[in-house]
Amino acid sequence: xxxxxxxxxxxxxxxxxxxxxxxxxxxxxxxxxxxxxxxxxxxxxxxxxxxxxxxxxxxxxxxxxxxxxxxxxxxxxxxxxxxxxxxxxxxxxxxxxxxxxxxxxxxxxxxxxxxxxxxxxxxxxxxxxxxxxxxxxxxxxxxxxxxxxxxxxxxxxxxxxxxxxxxxxxxxxxxxxxxxxxxxxxxxxxxxxxxxxxxxxxxxxxxxxxxxxxxxxxxxxxxxxxxxxxxxxxxxxxxxxxxxxxxxxxxxxxxxxxxxxxxxxxxxxxxxxxxxxxxxxxxxxxxxxxxxxxxxxxxxxxxxxxxxxxxxxxxxxxxx
Numbered sequence: 547x548x549x550x551x552x553x554x555x556x557x558x559x560x561x562x563x564x565x566x567x568x569x570x571x572x573x574x575x576x577x578x579x580x581x582x583x584x585x586x587x588x589x590x591x592x593x594x595x596x597x598x599x600x601x602x603x604x605x606x607x608x609x610x611x612x613x614x615x616x617x618x619x620x621x622x623x624x625x626x627x628x629x630x631x632x633x634x635x636x637x638x639x640x641x642x643x644x645x646x647x648x649x650x651x652x653x654x655x656x657x658x659x660x661x662x663x664x665x666x667x668x669x670x671x672x673x674x675x676x677x678x679x680x681x682x683x684x685x686x687x688x689x690x691x692x693x694x695x696x697x698x699x700x701x702x703x704x705x706x707x708x709x710x711x712x713x714x715x716x717x718x719x720x721x722x723x724x725x726x727x728x729x730x731x732x733x734x735x736x737x738x739x740x741x742x743x744x745x746x747x748x749x750x751x752x753x754x755x756x757x758x759x760x761x762x763x764x765x766x767x768x769x770x771x772x773x774x775x776x777x778x779x780x781x782x783x784x785x786x787x788x789x790x791x792x793x794x795x796x797x798x799x800x801x802x803x804x805x806x807x808x809x810x811x812x813x814x815x816x817x818x819x820x821x822x823x824x825x826x827x828x829x830x831x832x833x834x835x836x837x838x839x840x841x842x843x844x845x846x847x848x849x850x851x852x853x854x855x856x857x858x859x860x861x862x863x864x865x866x
Contacts, residue, residue: 571806571807571810572603572631572632575607575608575632576603576605576606576633576634577607577608577609577610577633578596578634578635579610579611579612579623579624579633579634579635579636580609580611580612580613580620580637581612581613581619581635581636581640581641582617582638582702582703582706582731582732583613583702583728583731583733584611584730584732585730585732586702586730586731586749586752587731587749587750587752587793587833588749589609589611591666591795591828591833592609592795594827594828594831594833595665595818596609597824597827598824599814599815613703613730614703614729614730616643616644616647616702616705616706616727617637617638617644617703617705617706618652618653618703620635620637621635621637621641621644621652621653621658622652624798624800625658628800629799629800629801629802629803630803631799634662634797634799635797635798636797637795637796637798638706639707639710639791640702640703640705640706640707640710641798642655642847642854643705643706643710643857643858644705645851646854646855646858646859647704647705647863647864647865648865649865655847655851656851658800658801659799660799660800660803661798661843661844662796662797662798662799662812662815662840663796663815663816663839664837664842664846665794665795665796665819665837666794666795666828666833666834666835667792667793667794667833667836668749668832668833668834669749669767669768669769669773669775669776669793669832670707670749670767670768670769671747671749671750671757671764671767671768671779672715672745672747672764672782673738673746673748673753673756673757673762673763673764674686674762675739675741675744675745675763677741678763680763680765681763682765682785683780683785686765687719690716690721690722691720694721697724698723698726698744698745699712699725699744699745699746699747700726700727700728700734700735700737700743700745701727701728701731701734701747702727702729702734703727703728703729704725704727704865705858706727707793708747708748709725710857710858710863712746712747713725713861714857714861715747715782715789717861718786719786723744726742726743731749731752734746734748735748735756739761747768750767750775750832751831751833764779765782766779766780766784766785767779768782768789768790769781770790773832775832776832792850792853794836797811797815799811809839812837812838812839812843816839817837818837819835819836
């Protein structure tokens, strides 16, 4: 019997086993690694989704926060994980930036991952500590110009989803601030409330209570125009024409994860996004539920890569 015939027989015998293995997915807990610390907007979006998926899937979905490095720590963990459908990356725009933040990229966003589904989109807000003598974005910019390098802004980490829009702001406003990176938006928000830093750009949802209670002062939203969630708050573009930063979160799988598993999980996420209670929970925190096919999210993600590359190169943010 020729080697070719032997190989064909072995493949035929193994095919049912492989199909059966994928067909029984999931047969043990699934892990979503969130690329920021607990407490921020990305983490909140993950927990709402997981609550619903745990009602749809026969095995639990667990959240593990691995903040730091602008999302690099979590991304590397998932890129190096087994491509068996039990470890996924839950990430925001920072995942589309890190490939361009370093001369030697820590991972390849196309080669190392498979986009599974776009989960949600939501506005970011520019918030400052209320003790600063600035009631509007224009007044804040004037203050920064009068006191260069005196004031600070926090972020979830270098190249993260709160770092890039802040750098965009300083560049377009023509001001100079000191960047203070944290291990997630939750810690940076706590530092702002505590008065250790002067500004952050964060998701609207985790800042709503702080805004209402006066713990922070909101100056603008990063969407192209005003958001219905805060109709009285101006868009940053009303002061800095052309400024906008799209905020989103999505799920990624390690490269070579079987397509039937990727498609199944994407379908489960789309189903979750149609659940009335889940939609209400997202609406209550000013988030728009999405859901998509892997192919739709792949096209969206590639557009975000191009968007971030242009910002990082033009602002000269690339690091050694």
